[in-house]
Amino acid sequence: xxxxxxxxxxxxxxNDVMKxxxxxxxxxxxGLIVTEGILVTRQGTEWPHAPGIWSREQVEGWKKITExxxxxxxxxxxxxxxxxxxxxPDAPEQKLAGVPVYAPSAIAARGGRFRHIPGEPGxxxxxxxxxxxxxxxxxxxxxxxxxxxxxxxxxxHGANGYLIAQFLDSTSNxxxxxxxxxxxxxxxxxxxxxxxxxxxxxxxxAVKLSPAGGYNDVGMPxxxxxDTFSYFITAADKLNLSYITLMRYLTERxxxxxxxxxxxxxxxxxxxxxxxxxxxxxxxxxxxxxEGGELVSSEKVDGISLGIPWITHPDLVKRLxxxxxxxxxxxxxxxxxxxxxxxxxxxxxxxxxxxx
Numbered sequence: 001x002x003x004x005x006x007x008x009x010x011x012x013x014x015n016d017v018m019k020x021x022x023x024x025x026x027x028x029x030x031g032l033i034v035t036e037g038i039l040v041t042r043q044g045t046e047w048p049h050a051p052g053i054w055s056r057e058q059v060e061g062w063k064k065i066t067e068x069x070x071x072x073x074x075x076x077x078x079x080x081x082x083x084x085x086x087x088x089p090d091a092p093e094q095k096l097a098g099v100p101v102y103a104p105s106a107i108a109a110r111g112g113r114f115r116h117i118p119g120e121p122g123x124x125x126x127x128x129x130x131x132x133x134x135x136x137x138x139x140x141x142x143x144x145x146x147x148x149x150x151x152x153x154x155x156x157h158g159a160n161g162y163l164i165a166q167f168l169d170s171t172s173n174x175x176x177x178x179x180x181x182x183x184x185x186x187x188x189x190x191x192x193x194x195x196x197x198x199x200x201x202x203x204x205x206a207v208k209l210s211p212a213g214g215y216n217d218v219g220m221p222x223x224x225x226x227d228t229f230s231y232f233i234t235a236a237d238k239l240n241l242s243y244i245t246l247m248r249y250l251t252e253r254x255x256x257x258x259x260x261x262x263x264x265x266x267x268x269x270x271x272x273x274x275x276x277x278x279x280x281x282x283x284x285x286x287x288x289x290x291e292g293g294e295l296v297s298s299e300k301v302d303g304i305s306l307g308i309p310w311i312t313h314p315d316l317v318k319r320l321x322x323x324x325x326x327x328x329x330x331x332x333x334x335x336x337x338x339x340x341x342x343x344x345x346x347x348x349x350x351x352x353x354x355x356x
Contacts, residue, residue: 001030001316002245002284002305003037003079003155003208007337008344009051012039012093014061017344018051022065024349025310026074029317033074034155034305037081038062040142041135044091044101045083048116049337053078053142059149066150077153077206078146080139080197084163085126085172086216088114100127102135104166104173104180104189109217110257123217132179132189135163140196153204154197156190159247161216164190165209168228169218187232194239206242208284209233211272212249214263225264226271234275243280245305246272250286269300289320311335315353324354 008018025033039045039052052058062078069076085103087094091114094101103126112123129135143154158164166172167189173180179189190207197205211229213219220228233244246268254263273281283295284305292304309316312328319326334347 001025001033001310002307003034003157004307004311005036005047005050005336006311006348007047007049008348009049010344012042012050012052013055013057014051014065015344016064017349018061019065019068020345020349021314022076023068023072024314024353025316026069026072026076028313028315028353029321030074030310031303031317033069033076035076035078037079037157038142038146040080040082041138042093042097043083044087044089044094044097044114046086046088046112046114047336048092050081053080053145053149054138059145062146062149062151066152070150075152077155077204078142078149078151079155079157079208080142080146081157082135082139082163084166085109086112086123086161088112088117088121088124090114090117090121102127102129103163104129104132104175107172107174109161109172111217111255128175132167132192136189136192136196139193140200143197143200147200153201153206153242155206155208155245156193156197157208158190159208159210161210161213161218164193165213165216165218168232169213170220170224170228172218183228183231186228187235190232191235191239194236194241198239203240204242205239206244206279207236208245208247210247210285211268212247212254212263212266214249214254214261217255217257217262219262219264222264222266225266229272230275233272237276237278241279243282243302244276245282245284247285248283248287253285273300289316289326312351313353314349314351318356319354322354322356324356328352 108125280302331347
Protein backbone atom coordinates (compact mmCIF):
# COMPACT_ATOMS: atom_id res chain seq x y z
CA UNK A 1 0.00 0.00 0.00
CA UNK A 2 1.63 3.21 -1.16
CA UNK A 3 1.69 6.49 0.73
CA UNK A 4 -1.61 8.32 0.27
CA UNK A 5 -2.28 11.90 1.33
CA UNK A 6 -5.56 11.74 3.26
CA UNK A 7 -5.44 14.72 5.68
CA UNK A 8 -7.29 13.36 8.68
CA UNK A 9 -4.96 14.69 11.39
CA UNK A 10 -6.32 18.00 12.74
CA UNK A 11 -3.54 19.69 14.64
CA UNK A 12 -1.04 17.32 12.93
CA UNK A 13 -1.66 14.60 15.55
CA UNK A 14 -2.60 11.03 14.49
CA ASN A 15 -5.94 9.93 15.93
CA ASP A 16 -8.28 6.98 16.40
CA VAL A 17 -9.98 7.49 13.04
CA MET A 18 -6.60 7.12 11.36
CA LYS A 19 -5.95 4.01 13.45
CA UNK A 20 -9.20 2.52 12.17
CA UNK A 21 -8.23 3.34 8.56
CA UNK A 22 -4.82 1.67 8.74
CA UNK A 23 -6.16 -1.29 10.68
CA UNK A 24 -8.81 -1.91 8.02
CA UNK A 25 -6.12 -2.16 5.36
CA UNK A 26 -3.88 -4.38 7.47
CA UNK A 27 -6.81 -6.73 8.00
CA UNK A 28 -7.50 -6.48 4.27
CA UNK A 29 -4.18 -8.12 3.46
CA UNK A 30 -1.71 -5.29 2.77
CA GLY A 31 1.76 -6.83 2.70
CA LEU A 32 3.42 -3.56 3.64
CA ILE A 33 1.64 -0.35 4.50
CA VAL A 34 3.48 2.89 3.83
CA THR A 35 1.89 5.76 5.68
CA GLU A 36 0.83 9.03 4.17
CA GLY A 37 3.64 11.58 4.12
CA ILE A 38 4.61 12.42 7.70
CA LEU A 39 6.09 15.87 8.19
CA VAL A 40 9.47 15.73 9.91
CA THR A 41 9.04 19.29 11.19
CA ARG A 42 6.23 21.83 11.38
CA GLN A 43 5.51 23.23 7.89
CA GLY A 44 2.77 25.17 6.12
CA THR A 45 1.46 22.61 3.67
CA GLU A 46 -1.27 22.79 1.05
CA TRP A 47 -2.76 19.99 3.15
CA PRO A 48 -3.56 21.62 6.50
CA HIS A 49 -4.29 18.35 8.33
CA ALA A 50 -1.22 16.33 7.39
CA PRO A 51 0.33 14.47 10.35
CA GLY A 52 3.75 15.05 11.85
CA ILE A 53 6.19 13.15 14.03
CA TRP A 54 8.16 15.80 15.93
CA SER A 55 6.17 15.88 19.19
CA ARG A 56 5.50 13.43 22.02
CA GLU A 57 1.77 13.56 21.32
CA GLN A 58 2.34 12.62 17.68
CA VAL A 59 4.64 9.73 18.61
CA GLU A 60 2.02 8.37 20.98
CA GLY A 61 -0.65 8.70 18.30
CA TRP A 62 1.44 6.78 15.78
CA LYS A 63 2.23 4.14 18.39
CA LYS A 64 -1.46 3.28 18.66
CA ILE A 65 -1.57 2.87 14.87
CA THR A 66 1.53 0.68 14.58
CA GLU A 67 0.36 -1.53 17.45
CA UNK A 68 -3.01 -2.11 15.77
CA UNK A 69 -1.38 -2.90 12.42
CA UNK A 70 1.02 -5.35 14.07
CA UNK A 71 -1.82 -6.99 15.98
CA UNK A 72 -3.46 -7.68 12.62
CA UNK A 73 -0.26 -9.27 11.31
CA UNK A 74 0.76 -6.30 9.17
CA UNK A 75 3.92 -4.29 8.65
CA UNK A 76 4.11 -0.52 8.40
CA UNK A 77 6.75 1.99 7.26
CA UNK A 78 6.59 5.72 7.99
CA UNK A 79 7.05 7.91 4.93
CA UNK A 80 9.19 10.87 6.04
CA UNK A 81 8.43 14.11 4.23
CA UNK A 82 9.71 17.67 3.92
CA UNK A 83 8.00 20.05 1.53
CA UNK A 84 10.83 22.47 0.92
CA UNK A 85 9.72 25.36 -1.29
CA UNK A 86 6.12 24.20 -1.73
CA UNK A 87 4.95 25.32 1.69
CA UNK A 88 3.60 28.81 2.40
CA PRO A 89 4.65 31.42 5.00
CA ASP A 90 1.02 32.40 5.67
CA ALA A 91 -0.13 28.86 6.43
CA PRO A 92 -0.96 28.45 10.13
CA GLU A 93 1.58 25.69 10.74
CA GLN A 94 4.36 27.68 9.06
CA LYS A 95 3.56 30.66 11.28
CA LEU A 96 3.74 28.41 14.33
CA ALA A 97 7.08 27.06 13.12
CA GLY A 98 8.50 30.58 13.12
CA VAL A 99 10.94 29.86 10.29
CA PRO A 100 10.97 30.76 6.59
CA VAL A 101 9.99 28.44 3.76
CA TYR A 102 13.29 26.72 3.01
CA ALA A 103 14.62 25.33 -0.26
CA PRO A 104 18.00 24.66 -1.90
CA SER A 105 17.82 28.01 -3.69
CA ALA A 106 15.59 31.08 -3.73
CA ILE A 107 13.60 29.90 -6.75
CA ALA A 108 9.81 29.68 -6.60
CA ALA A 109 7.92 26.73 -8.01
CA ARG A 110 5.22 27.59 -10.49
CA GLY A 111 1.66 26.65 -9.65
CA GLY A 112 0.30 25.72 -6.26
CA ARG A 113 -2.92 26.75 -4.59
CA PHE A 114 -3.35 27.08 -0.85
CA ARG A 115 -7.11 26.79 -0.60
CA HIS A 116 -7.16 27.19 3.18
CA ILE A 117 -5.42 30.60 3.04
CA PRO A 118 -7.47 33.72 2.17
CA GLY A 119 -7.03 34.57 -1.49
CA GLU A 120 -5.84 31.03 -2.27
CA PRO A 121 -2.26 32.07 -3.07
CA GLY A 122 0.28 30.02 -4.98
CA UNK A 123 3.88 29.22 -4.18
CA UNK A 124 6.29 31.89 -2.96
CA UNK A 125 9.98 32.50 -3.44
CA UNK A 126 11.64 30.45 -0.69
CA UNK A 127 14.65 31.20 1.47
CA UNK A 128 17.82 29.39 0.48
CA UNK A 129 18.80 26.97 3.22
CA UNK A 130 22.08 28.07 4.79
CA UNK A 131 23.06 24.73 6.34
CA UNK A 132 21.34 21.63 4.90
CA UNK A 133 22.56 19.61 7.89
CA UNK A 134 19.84 21.23 9.98
CA UNK A 135 17.21 19.46 7.85
CA UNK A 136 19.22 16.24 7.67
CA UNK A 137 19.26 16.18 11.46
CA UNK A 138 15.50 16.75 11.53
CA UNK A 139 15.04 13.68 9.35
CA UNK A 140 17.22 11.64 11.69
CA UNK A 141 15.24 12.79 14.71
CA UNK A 142 12.03 11.91 12.87
CA UNK A 143 13.42 8.41 12.30
CA UNK A 144 14.27 8.12 16.00
CA UNK A 145 10.71 9.13 16.82
CA UNK A 146 9.35 6.68 14.24
CA UNK A 147 11.30 3.86 15.83
CA UNK A 148 9.93 4.78 19.24
CA UNK A 149 6.44 4.81 17.72
CA UNK A 150 6.90 1.21 16.62
CA UNK A 151 7.31 1.54 12.86
CA UNK A 152 9.02 -1.35 11.08
CA UNK A 153 10.99 1.02 8.88
CA UNK A 154 10.94 4.35 7.10
CA UNK A 155 10.55 5.44 3.49
CA UNK A 156 12.19 8.70 2.42
CA HIS A 157 9.85 10.74 0.23
CA GLY A 158 12.23 11.68 -2.56
CA ALA A 159 9.55 12.14 -5.21
CA ASN A 160 6.99 14.65 -6.47
CA GLY A 161 9.08 17.80 -6.35
CA TYR A 162 9.48 17.94 -2.57
CA LEU A 163 12.72 18.84 -0.82
CA ILE A 164 14.90 15.87 -1.79
CA ALA A 165 13.80 16.23 -5.42
CA GLN A 166 14.43 19.99 -5.24
CA PHE A 167 18.06 19.35 -4.30
CA LEU A 168 18.46 16.74 -7.04
CA ASP A 169 16.97 18.89 -9.78
CA SER A 170 19.18 21.46 -11.50
CA THR A 171 16.21 23.74 -12.22
CA SER A 172 15.48 24.22 -8.51
CA ASN A 173 19.02 23.86 -7.14
CA UNK A 174 21.40 26.62 -8.22
CA UNK A 175 23.77 26.35 -5.27
CA UNK A 176 27.51 26.79 -5.76
CA UNK A 177 28.64 24.99 -2.60
CA UNK A 178 28.99 21.27 -1.85
CA UNK A 179 25.20 20.86 -2.11
CA UNK A 180 24.77 22.08 -5.69
CA UNK A 181 26.25 22.24 -9.16
CA UNK A 182 27.53 18.78 -10.07
CA UNK A 183 25.36 15.69 -9.97
CA UNK A 184 27.38 14.39 -7.03
CA UNK A 185 26.74 17.58 -5.09
CA UNK A 186 23.03 17.72 -5.89
CA UNK A 187 22.66 14.09 -4.83
CA UNK A 188 24.51 14.61 -1.55
CA UNK A 189 21.51 15.91 0.42
CA UNK A 190 19.28 12.92 -0.25
CA UNK A 191 22.10 10.43 0.24
CA UNK A 192 23.14 11.96 3.56
CA UNK A 193 19.55 11.74 4.75
CA UNK A 194 19.41 8.07 3.79
CA UNK A 195 22.63 7.43 5.71
CA UNK A 196 21.19 9.15 8.77
CA UNK A 197 18.03 7.05 8.57
CA UNK A 198 20.10 3.88 8.29
CA UNK A 199 21.86 4.81 11.53
CA UNK A 200 18.46 4.44 13.17
CA UNK A 201 16.70 1.67 11.23
CA UNK A 202 19.52 -0.30 9.65
CA UNK A 203 18.41 -2.06 6.48
CA UNK A 204 14.75 -1.15 6.99
CA UNK A 205 15.07 2.11 5.06
CA ALA A 206 13.62 2.78 1.62
CA VAL A 207 13.27 5.67 -0.82
CA LYS A 208 10.58 6.71 -3.28
CA LEU A 209 11.65 8.53 -6.45
CA SER A 210 9.90 10.08 -9.44
CA PRO A 211 12.67 10.46 -12.05
CA ALA A 212 10.27 11.78 -14.69
CA GLY A 213 9.53 14.83 -12.54
CA GLY A 214 6.78 17.24 -13.55
CA TYR A 215 4.83 17.59 -10.32
CA ASN A 216 5.66 20.70 -8.28
CA ASP A 217 7.64 22.16 -11.16
CA VAL A 218 10.72 19.96 -11.28
CA GLY A 219 12.18 18.21 -14.29
CA MET A 220 15.33 18.28 -16.39
CA PRO A 221 16.23 17.48 -20.01
CA UNK A 222 16.32 13.76 -20.73
CA UNK A 223 20.07 13.15 -20.68
CA UNK A 224 20.53 15.16 -17.50
CA UNK A 225 17.64 13.27 -15.93
CA UNK A 226 19.19 9.93 -16.85
CA ASP A 227 22.62 10.95 -15.59
CA THR A 228 21.30 12.41 -12.33
CA PHE A 229 19.02 9.56 -11.35
CA SER A 230 21.42 6.87 -12.52
CA TYR A 231 24.01 8.31 -10.15
CA PHE A 232 21.59 8.75 -7.25
CA ILE A 233 20.00 5.31 -7.60
CA THR A 234 23.37 3.56 -7.92
CA ALA A 235 24.71 5.34 -4.84
CA ALA A 236 21.53 4.76 -2.84
CA ASP A 237 21.49 1.07 -3.73
CA LYS A 238 24.99 0.67 -2.30
CA LEU A 239 23.54 1.64 1.08
CA ASN A 240 21.63 -1.68 1.18
CA LEU A 241 18.13 -0.24 1.33
CA SER A 242 15.15 -2.51 1.76
CA TYR A 243 13.52 -1.26 -1.44
CA ILE A 244 13.44 1.55 -3.99
CA THR A 245 10.05 2.60 -5.34
CA LEU A 246 10.10 4.15 -8.81
CA MET A 247 7.15 6.22 -9.99
CA ARG A 248 6.65 5.83 -13.71
CA TYR A 249 5.75 8.60 -16.13
CA LEU A 250 2.11 9.09 -17.04
CA THR A 251 1.21 11.66 -19.69
CA GLU A 252 -2.24 12.24 -18.23
CA ARG A 253 -0.76 13.12 -14.84
CA UNK A 254 1.99 15.39 -16.11
CA UNK A 255 1.45 19.07 -15.41
CA UNK A 256 1.71 21.79 -18.05
CA UNK A 257 3.27 25.23 -17.94
CA UNK A 258 2.96 27.59 -20.89
CA UNK A 259 1.35 24.79 -22.89
CA UNK A 260 4.27 22.40 -22.40
CA UNK A 261 4.45 19.21 -20.37
CA UNK A 262 6.78 19.71 -17.40
CA UNK A 263 7.90 16.12 -16.92
CA UNK A 264 10.52 14.12 -18.79
CA UNK A 265 8.91 11.15 -20.50
CA UNK A 266 11.07 8.03 -20.35
CA UNK A 267 10.80 4.35 -19.44
CA UNK A 268 11.62 4.22 -15.74
CA UNK A 269 12.18 0.47 -15.46
CA UNK A 270 14.25 0.25 -18.62
CA UNK A 271 16.38 3.19 -17.54
CA UNK A 272 17.13 2.30 -13.92
CA UNK A 273 16.18 -1.27 -12.98
CA UNK A 274 19.53 -2.76 -13.97
CA UNK A 275 21.32 -0.33 -11.65
CA UNK A 276 19.61 -1.75 -8.56
CA UNK A 277 21.57 -4.76 -7.33
CA UNK A 278 20.70 -4.96 -3.64
CA UNK A 279 17.33 -3.34 -2.88
CA UNK A 280 13.97 -4.67 -3.95
CA UNK A 281 12.45 -2.77 -6.88
CA UNK A 282 8.86 -1.59 -6.55
CA UNK A 283 6.89 0.31 -9.18
CA UNK A 284 4.15 2.83 -8.55
CA UNK A 285 1.77 5.18 -10.39
CA UNK A 286 -1.49 3.83 -11.76
CA UNK A 287 -0.43 0.18 -11.74
CA UNK A 288 -3.40 -2.17 -11.85
CA UNK A 289 -3.36 -5.42 -9.86
CA UNK A 290 -3.46 -7.36 -13.13
CA GLU A 291 -0.53 -5.48 -14.63
CA GLY A 292 1.33 -5.73 -11.36
CA GLY A 293 0.91 -9.48 -11.28
CA GLU A 294 2.41 -9.74 -14.75
CA LEU A 295 5.33 -7.47 -13.84
CA VAL A 296 6.15 -9.52 -10.75
CA SER A 297 5.71 -12.93 -12.39
CA SER A 298 7.97 -11.87 -15.27
CA GLU A 299 10.53 -10.65 -12.71
CA LYS A 300 10.53 -7.11 -14.08
CA VAL A 301 9.88 -5.84 -10.54
CA ASP A 302 9.91 -7.35 -7.07
CA GLY A 303 6.65 -5.76 -6.02
CA ILE A 304 4.02 -3.18 -6.84
CA SER A 305 2.86 -0.24 -4.80
CA LEU A 306 -0.87 0.42 -5.14
CA GLY A 307 -2.61 3.60 -4.08
CA ILE A 308 -6.17 4.46 -5.10
CA PRO A 309 -7.36 0.82 -5.05
CA TRP A 310 -6.45 0.78 -1.35
CA ILE A 311 -8.40 3.97 -0.73
CA THR A 312 -11.58 2.50 -2.16
CA HIS A 313 -11.14 -1.14 -1.10
CA PRO A 314 -9.88 -1.69 2.45
CA ASP A 315 -9.90 -5.44 1.78
CA LEU A 316 -8.08 -5.15 -1.56
CA VAL A 317 -5.82 -8.21 -1.27
CA LYS A 318 -8.59 -10.39 0.12
CA ARG A 319 -10.80 -9.39 -2.82
CA LEU A 320 -8.08 -10.29 -5.31
CA UNK A 321 -7.42 -13.61 -3.60
CA UNK A 322 -11.12 -14.52 -3.64
CA UNK A 323 -11.88 -13.20 -7.13
CA UNK A 324 -14.14 -10.44 -5.86
CA UNK A 325 -14.80 -7.39 -8.00
CA UNK A 326 -13.22 -4.04 -7.19
CA UNK A 327 -16.56 -2.31 -7.43
CA UNK A 328 -16.56 0.41 -4.77
CA UNK A 329 -17.17 3.87 -6.19
CA UNK A 330 -14.40 6.37 -5.42
CA UNK A 331 -15.49 9.31 -3.27
CA UNK A 332 -13.15 11.80 -4.92
CA UNK A 333 -14.50 14.77 -2.98
CA UNK A 334 -13.21 13.26 0.25
CA UNK A 335 -9.93 11.76 -0.97
CA UNK A 336 -8.15 14.59 0.82
CA UNK A 337 -10.87 15.41 3.31
CA UNK A 338 -12.82 17.77 1.04
CA UNK A 339 -15.76 19.58 2.58
CA UNK A 340 -16.70 17.20 5.37
CA UNK A 341 -14.61 18.62 8.19
CA UNK A 342 -17.09 17.49 10.85
CA UNK A 343 -16.76 13.81 10.02
CA UNK A 344 -13.28 12.50 9.34
CA UNK A 345 -14.60 9.07 8.40
CA UNK A 346 -16.55 10.12 5.30
CA UNK A 347 -14.77 8.78 2.23
CA UNK A 348 -12.10 7.37 4.52
CA UNK A 349 -13.17 4.46 6.69
CA UNK A 350 -16.68 3.95 5.29
CA UNK A 351 -15.86 1.98 2.12
CA UNK A 352 -17.55 -1.44 2.37
CA UNK A 353 -15.74 -4.76 2.33
CA UNK A 354 -16.88 -7.67 0.18
CA UNK A 355 -18.90 -10.63 1.41
CA UNK A 356 -16.77 -13.78 1.74
